[in-house]
């Protein structure tokens with residue numbers, strides 16, 4: 478649009494034709510400034526040819542910061558721009574979606590959309606989707622039997638960074654009402670088979686997280702584990718099987734039974750919250 482209100486940026490760009498895959502769109506996609514009325518129109522190759530073909534860019538293109546975000550760019554809110562209470566509320570509203578193809582590259586197995594959503598909800602609650610995009614689960618396999626692992630509800634393979642989850646689960650592997658500390662595994666406290674599977678998924682994800690954080694965080698986690706052992710604060714029987722199981726069980730308890738877990742083992746609960754916050 479050309480009139481007396483047209484800025485130098487847009488005057489220079491008027492009529493410019495560039496290929497759709499030109500990286501320049503990352504820098505000049507309108508709005509390019511406050512009150513920008515410019516638009517982009519797509520042309521077929523023949524239409525572009527009829528208008529003289531691809532044109533050179535005007536010299537000295539400077540778009541003010543914050544503008545010219547192409548439609549493919551992801552919006553990330555800036556915490557510095559919000560009061561702390563609002564920021565907290567916003568975080569809740571931005572409830573994350575774990576997507577197959579992004580945070581989890583591939584889903585195998587037959588589950589309905591509803592079952593899938595409920596199983597993934599556990600991971601969504603960790604709010605690590607950004608971290609997971611960089612460190613995705615390669616395959617999540619939901620299987621009705623896990624041949625090699627008797628008595629297991631899931632497993633994590635660190636070589637392939639893949640998780641297998643048993644679902645449907647055998648009777649008696651959920652709805653255990655015992656308190657934290659007296660459970661066989663945290664997942665057995667799930668109120669339904671689906672929630673139990675969601676808890677197991679967070680447990681297996683804990684192994685994935687531990688592997689990825691090993692270098693920076695292992696000493697800290699291990700020190701806390703030794704302390705928990707001294708204090709006899711093992712959230713479940715499974716958590717006694719070493720630092721890896723302890724971390725995964727604690728993560729699952731922190732995610733699903735946060736209030737109880739905070740009472741049961743405040744130091745571990747606080748440490749986990751801190752570890753997660755650093756990754757977000």
Ligand SMILES: [Zn+2]
Pocket residue numbers: 680681684721722725
């Ligand atoms: Zn485990």
